[in-house]
Amino acid sequence: MTDRHTVSRRRFLAAGSGIAAALATPTLAQAATPLQIAGPGRPLPPLAGRSTQTLLGRGKARRAVICGGGWGGITAAKYLRQQVPHLEVVLLERNAVFFSCPMSNKWLVDVVDTQYLTKDYLKISEELGYRFIQTEILEIERDTKRVVTAAGAIDYDYLILSPGIRYNYEAWFGNDLRAAEATRARFPAAYIPSAEHFRLKQAIHDFKGGDLVMTLPPPPQRCPxxxxxRACLIASLFKAKKLNARVVILDHKPDVMPIGPGFKAAFQELYKDIVTYVPNAHVKEVDPFNKRIKTAAGDFSFDHAILMAPHQAGDLAWKAGVVGQSFQGGPDGWAAVDPLFLHAEDDKDVYVIGDAVGYVSPQFSFYPKAGHVANQHARIVAHYIAEREADREPGYRLPDNLCFMMVSTQPQEAISVKFDYKVNAMGIIEQTQIDFNERKPETVGEDFEWARGIYEDMFG
Ligand SMILES: Cc1cc2nc3c(=O)[nH]c(=O)nc-3n(C[C@H](O)[C@H](O)[C@H](O)COP(=O)(O)OP(=O)(O)OC[C@H]3O[C@@H](n4cnc5c(N)ncnc54)[C@H](O)[C@@H]3O)c2cc1C
Structure with missing residues (x-):
């Protein structure tokens, strides 16, 4: 973080080009990725490369394999290493570099630099003493307790899935892969840690004027x-550059939520001529070639767009066969877990954490899909595994959530929301939500303090 949390654009471009190359885009990641393995006392092995080979042989130690090294996975690796020292802990992740989505909106408009969002997985794993393997996970075989990766197969005693989300472009395009790929490539959502963020940043900074349209996915979605x-911060950039430009938010929901009054005051008071908010804009058709969108609230054309298709649990939840069923009978898109103990409904050795977690309560349905919650889930599941390894029956633990949102850069001001959870007399998890709608410079300080503390928790 630099003085007043602001960095120059030249620095972003210089630092970013290497990092962008180290982050796979979700589709390109299917191709073979270079393999990195680290761990205490273990030299780098020769490059393996066939999924039929064994990735790591078994020693005497029982083993936890963590799939996905985002906010949930990287926290789980650290806490398992600390709390269950006799367990072998292996983290599998497709990217060489950790890239944080939290704080990335501020990075889009140069409030923080690329270094602030990124960490080298290998270095962190060496410091914290777990094994990191950079590879694409291809299959999860729960019957044989094996994970098959592009570099070989690995078996597990405990499996922790922290796959994050995937974009459900099929909801818009059916089998039209050409339209889906064009949308992803030209108008990236940048909601998954990948090179999309760099493409979006470039597009925002190169924008010369006109309409930038954002489609918001229906709930449940990553970080509502x-x-x-993002709309406020892009608007603040356009305002500072005196562009003749609009940010048009096409929201599936009937109103802004959470922190609705706070965001709406920012739209009205700071960006009256720039931000246009359109509620009930359920997307019906997207044409990325002619830059047009049809919604339930009208039709829109755009000069650039951030096209966010509906979200679902990441591919790994589907590969593991833990995705739940909707009342209509099809997949509901999210992992079916025990609400209190976070293991797959039908498998106590498979835990799911973070955004992929499905329905947990009739009161609020889903935990907020937030890095803060993923971090807490990881710590909770590490505790459950530690208790089981000590032959004790774990008692349940619940997360909380805290989220800070910057709405202005000149001066820097933010609003926030806080969630708490408890189990009521009926055994149902209850959520309490408090919105802090007044924008304040002090809240920006709290945001950076939150980020400092949680990065320290994951990487320190
Ligand atoms: C713009 C933006 C702002 C946000 N702001 C906040 C905020 O202020 N506060 C907050 O708490 N949260 C925020 N979030 C939400 C936060 O990013 C997510 O909730 C969090 O990342 C979820 O953690 P996770 O571990 O479930 O998923 P992720 O962090 O996405 O991790 C999933 C990992 O799995 C890996 N992976 C997936 N499939 C494979 C495979 N087949 N092989 C190998 N690896 C694989 C991915 O590469 C990724 O590293 C924000 C998100 C966005 C997009």
Whole structure:
């Protein structure tokens, strides 16, 4: 972080080009990726490369394999290493570099630099003493307790899935892969840690004027307040550059939520001529070639767009066969877990954490899909595994959530929301939500303090 949390654009471009190359895009990641393995006392092995080979042989130690090294996975690796020292802990991740989605909206408009968002997985794993393997996970075989990767197969005693989300472009395009790929390539959502963020940043900074349209996915979605934060910060950039430009938010929902009054005050008071908010804009058709969108609230054309298709649990939840069923009978898109103990409904040795977690409560349905919650889930599941390894029956633990959203850069001001959870007398998890709608410079300080503390928790 630099003085007043602001960095120059030249620095972003210089630092970013290497990092962008180290982050796979979700589709390109299917191709073979270079393999990195680290761990205490273990030299780098020769490059393996066939999924039929064994990735790591078994020693005497029982083994936890963590799939996905985002906010949930990287925290789980650290806490398992600390709390269950006799367990072998292996983290599998497709990217060489950790890239944080939290704080990335601020990075889009140069409030923080690329270094602030990124960490070298290999270095962190060596410091914290777990094994990191950079590879694409291809299959998860729960019957044989094996994970098959592009570099070989690995078996497990405990499996932790922290796959994050995937974009459900099929909901818009059916089998039209050409339209889906064009949308992903030209108008990236940048909601998954990948090179998409760099493409979006370039597009925003190169924008010369006109309409930038954002489609917001229907709930449940990753970090519900963050698209409004993104809209405010892009609007602040356009305002500072005195562009003749609009940010048009096409929201599936009937109103801005959470922190609705806070965001709406920012739209009205700071960006009256720039931000246009359109509620009930359920997307019906997207044409990325002619730059047009049809919604339930009208038709729109655009000069650039951030096209966010509906979200679902990441591919790994589907590969593991833990995705739940909807009342209509099809997949509901999210992992079916025990609400209190976070293991797959039908498998106590498979835990799911973070955004992929499905329905947990009749009161609020889903935990907020937030890095803060993923971090807490990881710590909770590490505790459950530690208790089981000590032959004790774990008692349940619940997360909380805290989310800060910057709405203005000049001066820097933010709003926030806080969630708490408890189990009521009926055994149902209950959520309490408090919105802090007044924008304040002090809240920006709290945001950076939150980020400092949680990065320290994951990487320190
Ligand atoms: C713009 C934006 C702003 C946000 N702001 C906040 C905020 O202020 N506060 C907050 O708490 N949260 C915020 N979030 C939400 C936060 O990013 C997510 O909730 C969090 O990342 C979820 O963690 P996760 O571990 O479930 O998934 P992720 O962090 O996405 O991790 C999933 C990992 O799995 C890996 N992976 C997936 N499939 C494979 C495979 N087949 N092989 C190998 N690896 C694989 C991915 O590469 C990725 O590293 C924000 C998100 C966005 C997009």
């Amino acid at each position: 307040p963050s698209p409004y934060e």
